[in-house]
Amino acid sequence: QIITGRTNPNGCPISSTFYVSHRGTNYRYVQSLYRRRQEIAGHSITHERSGEWAKEIVGQREILRNFARIPSDRMPGFRAPFLESGGEEQWVVMARNGFKYDSTLVELNNHEPIFPYTFEYQKSTTCVIEPCPSQYSYPGIWEMPVTQWNSHIDNVTDYGMLDEYVPRDKADVLAYLRHNFNRHFLTNRAPFNMYLHWYWFRDYPFTFEALLEFIDELLDRPEVFFVSQIQAIEWMRRPQTLVEIGALDAWKCSGTLPGPAVCDVESQKECIYDDPVTGDPTVMVTCSECPPEYPWLGNTAGATQSL
Numbered sequence: 249q250i251i252t253g254r255t256n257p258n259g260c261p262i263s264s265t266f267y268v269s270h271r272g273t274n275y276r277y278v279q280s281l282y283r284r285r286q287e288i289a290g291h292s293i294t295h296e297r298s299g300e301w302a303k304e305i306v307g308q309r310e311i312l313r314n315f316a317r318i319p320s321d322r323m324p325g326f327r328a329p330f331l332e333s334g335g336e337e338q339w340v341v342m343a344r345n346g347f348k349y350d351s352t353l354v355e356l357n358n359h360e361p362i363f364p365y366t367f368e369y370q371k372s373t374t375c376v377i378e379p380c381p382s383q384y385s386y387p388g389i390w391e392m393p394v395t396q397w398n399s400h401i402d403n404v405t406d407y408g409m410l411d412e413y414v415p416r417d418k419a420d421v422l423a424y425l426r427h428n429f430n431r432h433f434l435t436n437r438a439p440f441n442m443y444l445h446w447y448w449f450r451d452y453p454f455t456f457e458a459l460l461e462f463i464d465e466l467l468d469r470p471e472v473f474f475v476s477q478i479q480a481i482e483w484m485r486r487p488q489t490l491v492e493i494g495a496l497d498a499w500k501c502s503g504t505l506p507g508p509a510v511c512d513v514e515s516q517k518e519c520i521y522d523d524p525v526t527g528d529p530t531v532m533v534t535c536s537e538c539p540p541e542y543p544w545l546g547n548t549a550g551a552t553q554s555l
Contacts (some may be wrong), residue, residue, distance in 0.1 A: 335379030400427035
């Protein structure tokens with residue numbers, strides 16, 4: 249409902265980024281979002297503090313490739329669970345495996361909003377949740393910082409993500425959204441992040457109506473675009489004015505996306521396994537064939553494991 253029928257000032261559909269972990273995910277839905285030009289990024293396999301960064305980061309990209317049928321090079325980003333980075337180990341894994349950006353680091357909120365920045369020469373950040381990458385530089389990797397949200401009531405209380413706020417009603421939500429947008433728009437115009445989880449809408453249904461109204465309100469402004477994380481980074485790499493924005497390939501919406509078409513509901517596969525954490529039955533929905541085993545750490549294809 250958020251993306252349907254809404255377009256940016258350049259005529260292209262609005263876009264966003266979905267950070268996807270593995271357990272409980274319907275991969276036909278994920279593939280459908282990708283086919284609608286939404287960005288899919290990794291969020292680990294287990295969504296736990298496993299510490300197995302290579303298996304979690306690269307493995308989830310492999311699972312998304314295998315079961316959402318998205319080419320690996322179309323998934324350039326990663327966010328660590330709970331916004332708790334793996335420090336140097338996480339960044340080494342991303343650098344060795346061709347990731348273009350991370351979006352994990354929560355930034356201090358005692359200054360203007362922060363623009364995305366590169367790790368070409370970065371050896372320290374203003375991130376507030378340790379361990380922060382600080383020892384090495386990582387050419388080619390960008391950070392889409394998690395700019396903290398600010399209370400519109402006292403202008404002091406901060407929230408790591410927008411959905412940490414407990415709203416009273418729709419009017420309160422709109423005031424909260426507008427206040428934080430203006431912190432960006434009326435200062436340095438750094439990209440305005442709107443990171444949230446689905447349960448905000450479940451727990452406070454009026455938040456969804458408020459968000460749709462807010463999005464439509466912003467789309468009336470010719471200088472506001474709703475873009476994915478990688479699109480924002482591509483603009484940072486090659487800034488364009490509003491007059492020139494049509495020349496930025498990353499913001500165009502023409503051409504065919506690589507990868508197969510999504511299947512219909514009748515053709516999807518509902519694969520049933522024992523959950524590796526709880527032991528309870530779990531269902532994995534995909535347009536691919538059901539693998540013999542549940543895809544997991546060290547076995548992203550779900551191949552039969554020999555004893």
